[in-house]
Structure formats: C-alpha cells, structure tokens
Amino acid sequence: EAQVTQNPRYLITVTGKKLTVTCSQNMNHEYMSWYRQDPGLGLRQIYYSMNVEVTDKGDVPEGYKVSRKEKRNFPLILESPSPNQTSLYFCASSLTGFGMNTEAFFGQGTRLTVV
C-alpha cells in the first residue's frame, strides 16, 4: 500500500530538548516536504526536498532542520524546541513535484506539544 508514515503520532516534550520526527514513503517519490498546521493559519511549508541531499527552506523554516540521506526518508529535526513550535505536523511526498500533474500524499500527522 502506497503511504507516507510519520512517527511518532503524538509527542509531548520540554523546551530545549532536541527531538526528531521521522517520515518515510514507500512510493519512490523524489519530492518530499514538511508542513505545519495551526488554527487560523492553515498549512504552511517548513522545508522541502527535491531529491537525496537536496533540500531548501519553505515559508517557516526557523527552528527546524531536515536531512535527506536516503530517498525514502525525510526526518524533521527540532534542535531546541520552543512552545511556539507546538503544532500539528505533516510530511508529504510527490512523484514529480508539488503542483505538477501528480497528487501529493500526506502522512497521518504528528501532534507536537512543547511545554
């Protein structure tokens, strides 16, 4: 089954404690991206990756890092989480790029709370 898998689904952490949210896709997609979703603000892109070792900033990259060492994985790293990073996070992938004639597949989401 084609899918994007995120882990963990829920996470409560304390300010400043480094964490990683993993994302893996089994569709051999080149493009992957991270979004956060906040009430009243909608989905906003954090980082994206066009292929292995190729990443770039989205609209709200501050406080986040990513890496793409393998095609299937695209982890999101919060080096020093702060309460304003409390949000619902989604990983997405697409075969030929978002906005092209292919659909984007989204993971099931990670609800992060930073206290």
Next chain:
Amino acid sequence: EDQVTQSPEALRLQEGESSSLNCSYTVSGLRGLFWYRQDPGKGPEFLFTLYSAGEEKEKERLKATLTKKESFLHITAPKPEDSATYLCAVPPQGGSNYKLTFGKGTLLTVNP
C-alpha cells in the same frame, strides 16, 4: 498576502441539502488548483486537480469547477460521511514546483 481564500469558513448542512464551497485565488498564470479533504487528526487526502477555466471533475457527490478567478466544490445530496475540512491549494506565483499554498479550509458538517 494570501493567494488562496476559502469561504465560508464553516458550513453546516442537513443530509441531502446541496451546497457549494468557494476557493478564490490571486495567482496569475495558474498552474493547477487542487482540492483536498482532511478528516480530523488526519493528513489531507487528494480529491481533484483542475488546470483550465471551464474544467470540471466529479467524484461521487462532489464536483469541482474552475473559472479564471475561483473554484467551486459542489456537494450534491451530502451524507454525514462527507463531513470534513475541504482545502484548496495552488502552486505559488513564480513557477516553483516545490510547494502548494493552501487556503485555510472550509469545515463542512453534515447532520443526519
């Protein structure tokens, strides 16, 4: 500056009561408009892509249409299982293929 605006923010319907959701966009040189459905606590799920004015696509009780300035998602005789947040999205101006700009969504509730 918002490039995608959805209305209404929330819509409550009775089962069988048809209606439409609106998505207006300001991006010039549209390279596709996407509709997604999002259930509570889940990731968005792709519904349709529209590329040119006048285009229509249908899936069960949903029909999406596109004009030069907006798109409509028509829901005919909705059922409670159609309750969800409906999102529209466009690639941003400037030719980037690496993101979608999403509207804030319309929360649809269909009562039995």
